[in-house]
Amino acid sequence: MSTMVVVDRISKWFDDVVAVSDVSFALGPGVTALLGPNGAGKSTTLRMIAGLTPPSQGEITVLGANPRSDRAVRGRIGLVSQQEQLFAEQRAVDFVALAAQLNGVDDPTAAARWALDTVEMDPGDTRPIATYSKGMRQRVKVAQAIVHRPDLLLLDEPLTGLDPRQRLQMTSLIQRMGADGMCVIVSSHVLDEVERLGSNVLVIAQGRLAAQGDFHAIRALMDYRPHRIRVRTDNARGLAAGLLSYGGINGVTVVDETELIVDTNEVSLFRKRIAPTARWAQAQLFEVHPLDDDLESVFKYLVGR
Amino acid sequence: MSSPVSTVVAITKRIVPSVATRGRLIAMSLVGLLGIIIGLVVRNSGQFDEALTVENDPAYFLSRFGLAIFVPLVALVIASATLGTLREERTLVYFWLRPIGRWQITAASFVAGLLVLVPLIGIPMVILGGVTGDGRDIAAIAIASLVGIVAYGSVFTLLGLLTQRALAWGLVYILVWEGFIAGLSRGAGRFAIRTYTTSALSRVAEVGDLIDNPESMATVVIVTVLLAAACLGFATVRLNNMDVD
Numbered sequence: 001m002s003t004m005v006v007v008d009r010i011s012k013w014f015d016d017v018v019a020v021s022d023v024s025f026a027l028g029p030g031v032t033a034l035l036g037p038n039g040a041g042k043s044t045t046l047r048m049i050a051g052l053t054p055p056s057q058g059e060i061t062v063l064g065a066n067p068r069s070d071r072a073v074r075g076r077i078g079l080v081s082q083q084e085q086l087f088a089e090q091r092a093v094d095f096v097a098l099a100a101q102l103n104g105v106d107d108p109t110a111a112a113r114w115a116l117d118t119v120e121m122d123p124g125d126t127r128p129i130a131t132y133s134k135g136m137r138q139r140v141k142v143a144q145a146i147v148h149r150p151d152l153l154l155l156d157e158p159l160t161g162l163d164p165r166q167r168l169q170m171t172s173l174i175q176r177m178g179a180d181g182m183c184v185i186v187s188s189h190v191l192d193e194v195e196r197l198g199s200n201v202l203v204i205a206q207g208r209l210a211a212q213g214d215f216h217a218i219r220a221l222m223d224y225r226p227h228r229i230r231v232r233t234d235n236a237r238g239l240a241a242g243l244l245s246y247g248g249i250n251g252v253t254v255v256d257e258t259e260l261i262v263d264t265n266e267v268s269l270f271r272k273r274i275a276p277t278a279r280w281a282q283a284q285l286f287e288v289h290p291l292d293d294d295l296e297s298v299f300k301y302l303v304g305r
Numbered sequence: 306m307s308s309p310v311s312t313v314v315a316i317t318k319r320i321v322p323s324v325a326t327r328g329r330l331i332a333m334s335l336v337g338l339l340g341i342i343i344g345l346v347v348r349n350s351g352q353f354d355e356a357l358t359v360e361n362d363p364a365y366f367l368s369r370f371g372l373a374i375f376v377p378l379v380a381l382v383i384a385s386a387t388l389g390t391l392r393e394e395r396t397l398v399y400f401w402l403r404p405i406g407r408w409q410i411t412a413a414s415f416v417a418g419l420l421v422l423v424p425l426i427g428i429p430m431v432i433l434g435g436v437t438g439d440g441r442d443i444a445a446i447a448i449a450s451l452v453g454i455v456a457y458g459s460v461f462t463l464l465g466l467l468t469q470r471a472l473a474w475g476l477v478y479i480l481v482w483e484g485f486i487a488g489l490s491r492g493a494g495r496f497a498i499r500t501y502t503t504s505a506l507s508r509v510a511e512v513g514d515l516i517d518n519p520e521s522m523a524t525v526v527i528v529t530v531l532l533a534a535a536c537l538g539f540a541t542v543r544l545n546n547m548d549v550d
Contacts, residue, residue: 050402054548
């Protein structure tokens with residue numbers, strides 16, 4: 001696999017705030033998901049890879065060159081940034097054709113039509129972009145990023161604002177571009193999105209690279225961590241006894257007759273056992289609620305490992 | 306692959322509509338209209354018929370209203386919006402991340418500003434020259450306005466890139482520096498664009514008392530060209546080094 005992006009111990013700080021801290025990775029063709037909660041440093045990392053802002057420390061090489069100073073490399077990068085502004089009074093085809101022209105594409109209009117077609121937008125639409133919905137604007141942004149068929153495509157939260165059908169279509173487009181040999185980096189804070197996008201995942205949390213690897217390995221890492229679950233029932237003591245008789249439960253705290261807190265490292269096993277155990281204990285289940293299953297706490301765990 | 310010039314043209318065509326918004330055009334046209342109305346009122350009062358002192362010369366009115374207020378104000382509003390709007394609306398990235406020279410973005414912004422400023426300033430100023438004076442004043446005010454458009458245009462294009470408060474800083478420059486400090490000494494006056502626009506008006510209209518020691522036309526041209534080159538060069542360097550959202 002040829003390496004297309006090399007990120008070597010980069011850090012980025014804005015005054016006293018450290019946005020990215022000592023992050024390194026190398027990527028080749030295919031789709032890589034940059035997963036992390038909001039404010040984790042994903043967008044800053046993408047902006048540095050695109051050359052829009054220099055790292056405060058460390059080095060980034062894209063296709064063998066510095067993306068900030070090498071003009072030719074800029075022509076091989078496509079970026080869908082998170083900001084929503086487009087040239088609102090323009091038609092989509094004109095906006096995308098301008099991107100093609102500035103990227104040196106021979107027939108900008110034909111390229112723009114192809115790009116809009118690819119994202120399922122009508123190239124003949126005469127309405128200005130200002131009249132478009134958020135999802136349509138998002139697709140226009142993707143079209144201007146792929147119109148010159150870049151080698152590296154950076155997408156910052158590209159599924160935001162899309163309806164389920166558009167998400168499916170966009171996901172499939174991203175997968176297709178990755179399969180065609182393009183290096184595609186997609187940022188997201190939604191685990192399910194990442195699962196559908198591709199197998200390679202970089203988890204960024206608190207500006208640090210918390211985990212890297214195959215999606216299923218990352219998913220397992222997230223599952224096999226300490227979980228705390230609140231269970232509401234009409235027989236807390238009976239249910240606690242039943243749960244403790246199995247393995248895989250670290251501890252059970254009976255809060256009162258109707259509520260208990262379960263600590264476990266094997267959440268999938270707990271999911272399988274809670275219903276049969278409740279039946280055995282003749283306990284009715286009113287609620288099973290994970291107390292630390294939000295992404296923030298998952299990332300905190302990964303960072304703290 | 307498009308040529309550098311066609312790239313500049315393409316970017317210019319994109320910037321002009323975002324600068325020449327309906328609101329800006331109406332507001333600036335109204336200021337020009339106000340100047341013309343005032344010029345008409347002053348002419349009908351007969352003040353210009355008794356041109357015994359410089360204050361009664363139509364060129365003096367053109368200098369005081371046109372070159373000191375109207376030209377810099379319109380240039381500030383329009384030129385600072387070229388790169389400024391791209392930066393504030395975060396659309397600069399659509400030009401910045403292309404394999405083109407930064408100078409092409411700067412040049413296109415400057416040209417876009419000129420394309421809007423020439424009619425927006427030129428038409429009211431020429432009408433004002435016709436209303437208040439004779440053919441001599443029309444040629445003079447056209448040349449002086451052009452000097453102002455190029456000089457202020459380049460300075461305020463740069464200012465729009467450097468700060469989000471370009472309008473405030475531009476007004477400080479126009480009102481405080483040019484309106485007050487530049488008048489205190491000849492040395493300070495040399496750092497005011499108004500000195501050169503008024504010098505151009507004074508030289509072409511042959512009205513000697515508009516300004517103490519007016520600069521020669523050669524100096525006016527050289528300073529204007531150098532100023533524009535310096536501002537656009539600095540804007541290009543700044544574009545190259547800045548963080549882009």
